[in-house]
Amino acid sequence: MKRRLPPLGCLRAFAVGGRELKLSRAAQELNVTPSAVSHMIRRLEDDLNVKLFRRNGREIELTDAGRKLLPAASAAFDLLQNAVDELSKDTRGGTLTVSARPYFAMKWLAPRIGKLWSFLPDAEIRLRNTNSTIDFESEGVDIDIDLRGSFDDPRYEVSYLMPGALTPICSPDLLGGDSPLRTPEDLCRCTLLRDTKNDFWPEWLDAVGLRHLVPAHNLYSDSTIMRVQLALSGQGIELGCLPLVSEEIAAGSLVAPFDFVLDSFAFCLVKPLNAKRKPSEKMAVLTKWLIEEARA
Numbered sequence: 513m514k515r516r517l518p519p520l521g522c523l524r525a526f527a528v529g530g531r532e533l534k535l536s537r538a539a540q541e542l543n544v545t546p547s548a549v550s551h552m553i554r555r556l557e558d559d560l561n562v563k564l565f566r567r568n569g570r571e572i573e574l575t576d577a578g579r580k581l582l583p584a585a586s587a588a589f590d591l592l593q594n595a596v597d598e599l600s601k602d603t604r605g606g607t608l609t610v611s612a613r614p615y616f617a618m619k620w621l622a623p624r625i626g627k628l629w630s631f632l633p634d635a636e637i638r639l640r641n642t643n644s645t646i647d648f649e650s651e652g653v654d655i656d657i658d659l660r661g662s663f664d665d666p667r668y669e670v671s672y673l674m675p676g677a678l679t680p681i682c683s684p685d686l687l688g689g690d691s692p693l694r695t696p697e698d699l700c701r702c703t704l705l706r707d708t709k710n711d712f713w714p715e716w717l718d719a720v721g722l723r724h725l726v727p728a729h730n731l732y733s734d735s736t737i738m739r740v741q742l743a744l745s746g747q748g749i750e751l752g753c754l755p756l757v758s759e760e761i762a763a764g765s766l767v768a769p770f771d772f773v774l775d776s777f778a779f780c781l782v783k784p785l786n787a788k789r790k791p792s793e794k795m796a797v798l799t800k801w802l803i804e805e806a807r808a
Contacts, residue, residue, distance in 0.1 A: 518559045525552035526564060527589050530582040533572055607636040608798055612657040614641040615736035616779065619756045621657070624805050631801050635794050643709050643734055648784045654795055656782040657802075659710070659753070669783045671799075674755060674806040676777035678712055681752035681766045682743050693749075693769050696720045701728050703748035708734040713751050716774045740766075755779075779806075 517523070528549075529538040535546040542549060553572075557564050564578035574582065612621055617639060628637065646656045663670045682702075686693050691701045696717075704727045706713055711732075717725050731748055733739050740757065743750040744765055752766070754773065760766040781799060 518556050519552075522552040522556035522559070523585055524589060525549050526556050526578075527582065527585040529553055529565070529572060530574055530578060531586065533574070535572060607638060608632075608655075608794055609638040609640060609651075609653050610655055610657065610798070611640040611642060611646050611651075611653045613643055613659065613736070615740070615753075615756060616657060616659075617641045618737065627805070628798070628801055631797055632794055635798075643707075646782075654783070655799065658780055658782050659777055660780045660782075661715070661777050663780065665782075667785060669785055671781040671803070673779045673781050673802060675775065676779050677754045678716055678751050678774040678777055679754060679768050679772065680716070680749045680770060681740075681757055681761070681768050682749045683746040684764065684767045685746045686749070687767065687769060696722055696770055696772070697725070699727055699749065700725055703727065703729040703731050705739040705742055705748040705750040706730055706732045707736070707739070707751075708732045712774070712777065715776070716751055716772075719774055720770075720772050 525538065525542060528541050529535065532538045532541070535549050539546040539549045550567075553565060562577045563575050564581065565572040566575060567573075610621075621639070625637065625639075628635070640651070640653060646653050648654075648656070657673065659676045660670065663672070680696075680699070682693065686702070692698070693702065699717075699722070704713055714723070717723055729748070731742065733742075739748075739750045740752070740760075742748050743752070744760070752768070754761075754768070757766055761768060781802060
């Protein structure tokens, strides 16, 4: 005997509405208007000839019939979503998404990424460059390369990759002149170039005993590329990561005027401990390759 189900869109509206018990939140998840959610639920009730909700304005309450149907409807859509997710993983094949800070990606990762094809010839690599906090699940990120001062994070597996030694860097022109830059105390006459989102200047100043130092100016930018360019042009002092500015220092276009290096930070590989997407063999190869490249 042929069985007939109510429209799936109406069942979906009921499942989400029954979970949220508020039309506005259900509408937001379904990307429709609250009135559209209400219309789909009424159509389902008419189709089943039973009341599923009691309504009080935009808030709704399940009836006995609604409470009976909700677990089965929710489980069915969860099962369907899981199947679609698995299929998506299969069709994505060897795609690996790596997130890294833009300057790190440009200076360290980009010049080396071509070597990876000899280890993962059939992989598709997606590079995501951001200074913002990563939402691994919603953004589809497999691994994040981050500059951290701690490995202790119960949410993630954090592995050491390479040093992130920080020290002031500037144009050699700032070392002389009427206000020479000779000691950290001289920073009070300078413009400090500061990261809008990840400012490590307080840690460096605290480490040299200058916690309360007030510079002549603060110039904020969330772009490390911009701040390094400002330092190159003599516009201020950047707190540079030595492994990433070694070429400029070797060429003499930038100098590190002070001996002290803040070595409590490191670039780390960060992976979520409870990711829905299970670690693959390709992911293990990528992780090993990154670590070996950093050691080399």
